[in-house]
Amino acid sequence: MSPIFALSKLLIKEIFRKKDFYVALILIGVSLFYASKLQFYNVNRIVRYLMEIGLALIYLFSMILTVTLAARQYPSEVQNGTYHVLFAKPLRRIEFVIGKFFGSFIAGAACFAVFFGLFLAAVFLKSGLVPLVLAGQCFYLFLLNLMVAAAMASAFSYYFTVSAGVTLSIIIYLLISIYGSGLRDVGGKLFWLSRALADTFYYLLPHFEFFDLRQRFIHAWNPLPASLLVFLTLYAIFYTTLFLWIGWLKLRREYL
Amino acid sequence: MNRRLLFAWPLFLIVPVFFLSSRIHAALIHDQPSLGLEDPWDRMLGSAKEAIGDTLFLKADSYFHGGVNLDFHEEDPHPGPAAPPEETPAPGEILERPGDWIARVNSRVQSHEHRHLSRNQFKEMLPFLAMAVNLDPHNVEAVLTTAYWIGTQFDNTEEALKVLVKGREDNPANWEISRALGEIYLRKKEDPASAERFYTEALGKAGSGEVKKYQLIDLYYRLGESLRRQNKKDEALEAYGRALAVFGPEGNEPLKREILQEIRLLKGDADR
Numbered sequence: 001m002s003p004i005f006a007l008s009k010l011l012i013k014e015i016f017r018k019k020d021f022y023v024a025l026i027l028i029g030v031s032l033f034y035a036s037k038l039q040f041y042n043v044n045r046i047v048r049y050l051m052e053i054g055l056a057l058i059y060l061f062s063m064i065l066t067v068t069l070a071a072r073q074y075p076s077e078v079q080n081g082t083y084h085v086l087f088a089k090p091l092r093r094i095e096f097v098i099g100k101f102f103g104s105f106i107a108g109a110a111c112f113a114v115f116f117g118l119f120l121a122a123v124f125l126k127s128g129l130v131p132l133v134l135a136g137q138c139f140y141l142f143l144l145n146l147m148v149a150a151a152m153a154s155a156f157s158y159y160f161t162v163s164a165g166v167t168l169s170i171i172i173y174l175l176i177s178i179y180g181s182g183l184r185d186v187g188g189k190l191f192w193l194s195r196a197l198a199d200t201f202y203y204l205l206p207h208f209e210f211f212d213l214r215q216r217f218i219h220a221w222n223p224l225p226a227s228l229l230v231f232l233t234l235y236a237i238f239y240t241t242l243f244l245w246i247g248w249l250k251l252r253r254e255y256l
Numbered sequence: 257m258n259r260r261l262l263f264a265w266p267l268f269l270i271v272p273v274f275f276l277s278s279r280i281h282a283a284l285i286h287d288q289p290s291l292g293l294e295d296p297w298d299r300m301l302g303s304a305k306e307a308i309g310d311t312l313f314l315k316a317d318s319y320f321h322g323g324v325n326l327d328f329h330e331e332d333p334h335p336g337p338a339a340p341p342e343e344t345p346a347p348g349e350i351l352e353r354p355g356d357w358i359a360r361v362n363s364r365v366q367s368h369e370h371r372h373l374s375r376n377q378f379k380e381m382l383p384f385l386a387m388a389v390n391l392d393p394h395n396v397e398a399v400l401t402t403a404y405w406i407g408t409q410f411d412n413t414e415e416a417l418k419v420l421v422k423g424r425e426d427n428p429a430n431w432e433i434s435r436a437l438g439e440i441y442l443r444k445k446e447d448p449a450s451a452e453r454f455y456t457e458a459l460g461k462a463g464s465g466e467v468k469k470y471q472l473i474d475l476y477y478r479l480g481e482s483l484r485r486q487n488k489k490d491e492a493l494e495a496y497g498r499a500l501a502v503f504g505p506e507g508n509e510p511l512k513r514e515i516l517q518e519i520r521l522l523k524g525d526a527d528r
Binding site for chain 2: 038041042045046047048049202203207209212213216218219221224228231232
């Protein structure tokens with residue numbers, strides 16, 4: 001386990017060393033500040049629009065930071081020539097795959113935690129109360145979301161270049177998040193080949209919209225039952241494992 | 257030295273070209289009609305502004321329903337008062353289309369219950385209504401809905417008037433906005449003279465478009481009411497008479513009776 005943690009520590013330091021995180025933090029902070037100052041028809045304590053804007057921003061930035069970090073790990077090791085040095089150590093390939101993924105995920109989760117804290121502070125200052133159970137569930141489910149996305153980007157990094165991996169990961173994430181629930185219905189109205197493709201995407205790809213609890217959080221619906229949370233956790237673990245396995249399959253055939 | 261000047265001659269043209277181009281630009285701007293691009297939203301979004309405004313209006317509707325998008329349903333979940341009770345979904349009922357396990361998980365994570373905002377939550381729609389009206393001033397439904405919520409639910413008559421006045425400027429041919437203005441002056445501002453002006457204007461605009469019978473009756477009736485409050489009895493009677501004339505055999509009986517009652521009262525006062 002220690003090689004995995006050693007690799008992960010480096011990635012966590014990497015994300016806070018680079019300026020991307022700070023740029024995102026400043027953008028989110030400024031956007032939340034100005035959004036919270038808006039007044040509409042002299043009515044006070046309107047907060048849901050702020051939650052909508054805030055959650056959209058922190059989800060988007062967290063996803064971009066995590067995916068770009070995960071997607072550039074393996075290609076940068078190869079490009080810098082450190083790949084061979086790394087494997088001269090007693091490091092198994094599966095440990096490399098898991099370590100790089102784990103570090104990307106923890107780094108992304110740390111960024112998300114900071115953004116989420118800032119968001120909750122803004123909401124609390126505007127409205128005076130925050131539904132804690134729903135906030136906790138929203139936070140937890142998006143962490144699962146980041147875990148699957150990091151694994152997906154990590155798997156793509158063993159097959160594609162950095163730009164291709166990042167682009168593909170983000171396109172799949174956005175496609176499934178926005179259209180995932182209706183993909184099959186839309187595909188049913190198309191030409192048979194497009195329908196088959198839509199069905200394939202619908203059943204094979206992970207459904208990121210499962211982890212999107214914004215509607216419930218913003219509109220104060222009831223929290224999810226524990227059984228559903230357990231199912232979603234197992235679902236996320238399944239897809240994470242699948243993507244890591246796909247990445248390991250490519251790496252184990254690489255000649256040093 | 258001469259060689260340097262030979263290669264540097266284009267630099268001497270930069271200054272006169274710069275001033276000449278700015279003069280040409282200023283002349284062109286002066287001669288062109290205003291394109292209405294003073295608004296920053298116009299400059300940023302162009303013609304997409306209206307599409308975004310319409311989307312935000314739908315978002316406001318979604319907010320009214322607790323974040324549920326009603327396009328999930330093929331049928332309107334508010335079928336109207338004439339619909340049999342079993343067709344109207346009960347509050348809290350999950351309106352879920354049968355599907356595979358993925359659709360079932362989605363229906364549990366994303367709520368699809370049918371509910372409306374409570375009174376103290378109506379304000380949450382206001383940002384989207386404000387943006388919808390701002391971005392698409394020709395969306396009459398957005399203008400009327402925004403004015404209704406501000407004027408009725410938040411009792412902010414002045415803000416509602418501002419929205420309607422702006423809406424009237426942006427949609428000069430629309431009778432519904434004139435009617436809504438008449439309603440505010442009659443009910444809230446207690447100014448029947450202004451109400452009469454707006455109802456008359458609404459009737460003039462409605463004559464040139466498609467207006468349902470009951471809407472026409474309503475306009476004449478309210479015009480009659482605003483005239484009655486100004487003690488203009490003859491004109492009020494004429495307006496009520498026109499409302500009755502529009503009624504068909506299957507008219508709204510309670511309203512018909514009310515109009516007849518008003519006519520009787522006015523005639524009774526006139527006889528005294």
